[in-house]
Amino acid sequence: MLHSIHALLRSASAVGDVFVNGWVRTRRDSKDFSFLEVNDGSCLANVQVLVDAGTEGYDLVKQIHTGAAVSINGDLVESPGKGQRWELRAKRLQLVGDAPEDYPLQKKRHTDEFLRTIAHLRPRTNKYGAMFRIRARLANEIHRFFHDRGFYWIHTPIITGADCEGAGEMFHVTTLDLMNVPKTDGQVDFAQDFFGKEANLTVSGQLSVETCCLSLGKVYTFGPTFRSENSNTSRHMAEFWMIEPELAFADLRDNMALGEEITRHLVRFVMEECAEDLALFAKYVDTTLMQTLQNIAEHDFVRLPYTEAIDLLAKSGRQFEFAPAWGKDLQSEHERFLTEEHFKQPAIVYDYPKDIKAFYMRQNDDGRTVAAMDVLVPSIGEIIGGSQREERYEPLARRISELGFDPADYWWYLETRKYGSVPHAGFGLGFERLLMLVTGVPNIRDVIPFPRTPKHLEF
RNA sequence: UCCCCGGUAGCUCAGUCGGUAGAGCGGGUGGCUGUUAACCACUAGGUCGGCGGUUCGAGCCCGUCCCGGGGAGCCA
Secondary structure (H helix, E strand, O other): OEOOHHHHHOOOOOEEEEEEEEEEEEEEEOOOEEEEEEEOOOOOOOEEEEEEOOOEOHHHHHHOOOOOEEEEEEEEEEOOOOOOOEEEEEEEEEEEEOOOOOOOOOOOOOOHHHHHHOOOOHHHOHHHHHHHHHHHHHHHHHHHHHHHOOOEEOOOOOEEEHHHOOOOOOOEEOOOOOOOOOEEOOEEOHHHOOOOOOEEEOOOOHHHHHHHHHHHOEEEEEEEEEOOOOOOOOOOOOEEEEEEEEEEOOOHHHHHHHHHHHHHHHHHHHHHHOHHHHHHHHHHOOOOHHHHHHHHHHOOOEEEEHHHHHHHHHOOOOOOOOOOOOOOOOOHHHHHHHHHHHOOOOEEEEEEEHHHOOOOEOEOOOOOEEEEEEEEEOOOEEEEEEEEEOOOHHHHHHHHHHOOOOHHHHHHHHHHHHOOOOOEEEEEEEHHHHHHHHHOOOOHHHOOOOOOEOOEOOO
8 A cells, every 4th residue: 555655754653564656865875785765745754765685676776866766665663773763664676767877966955046947856855845845735725714714716817808907017818920910000900819809918816806806705816927027036927826815895904904814824824734844944944934934923013104114214314225205116125124124024014105006096085195005024025915996986987097098998897886886905915925935935936836037938 | 127246077166376177965886784965995077158369378367148146127
């Protein structure tokens, strides 16, 4: 019977006749026997396998190198050596797939930069194995978090008609022959394209999910999102995953409360349920990680209006490269000052100037701010961006026109404000940025198996 | 897109003033009766990112291109 190494290592007693499949991490030889460290991905730890002259297949053992795939039948017994409680005494060893001498992964550490060039092999390292286990567990927990609170998961479209999405740079989707694009009056004739109009990959599921919010009450999306900005930073990718809850009969305070609750819940979840994998990151990647997570788990986030944040920055006595000024967006250095130096914890900044925020955000009574909020965390910056939505038909239509958009393009979005409109709010939580937060990994390209960034589409 | 740093063995890196290539790991061979990034001995392995230039001589200096990284910007 096939056993997972995870289950075997947690066994309360010795087990006879076990069967393990996995990959060899290292081999240590003595004259008449060898030890194999075998990992099957079920957990970070390897099982130590003793292979000796009595093992069927012992003649193969010298051909087994780091990276080789093996199957082992044997008995799980208490280990007489130090360092592990259980070991596998092999009765039969099979080499399923060998790994020749040019296998690129060595037993010592590699740089993340090198491992990115072999993204097809890096899941076989301890660190990336741990990362992708945490990623999967966290994604699953996000669904459970919402399910437990009565939210419905809505599948919003990946391909979208461009007009309603706002200003972000988008990837075109087309079946037109790019060598011979049909044109009318010098313009591309999208009428001949697959959808009969210009199509793009979505930059957000928000506008779509709002429609379901105004029926199902509490909803969320969780899926891939695409932005074609030429961003070359450690926190941006062209393809990333986003969680976007949307709450009906809710205002900005409810929104902030949900953003804080989910962040804290997921941090606690990883600390409790992914402890073994998390320990690797705390030991090798960020030695202050557990403090950071503890801090988030135990303390309320700071909340302050944008106007106060600008005031605080201006009076900080700090020389910033870009002077903080009301009406301008917070720079990276400003966000870092707030979360890393001043408050030393996550902070929610809200009520931003309307001119630096999106058209759909609810206008405040002061006439110059909107009910927007950003959750900022140390090192990473913005992890959540959201707002209360403008639920009033007239102000929304006016804002669309003011910004030079055609209200006709937003007809269905506006209709949701015409029929049974209610105050509602939501936000976008960057899944990869959340993973950076909980693991301490400083580059977003290392929290997803195959990162997509400008000029990088290998694998 | 801008600024800065880097590219030497399969991998991680060292290489002094410009004088002709080094270590550890990995691989191979041998040794070792319980190892833990096992250990010990021997050994193979190089277009020093590409092209051009300066020089008696370039891994090192200059130009240029490519690639990688960091920071910034862009980023509902």
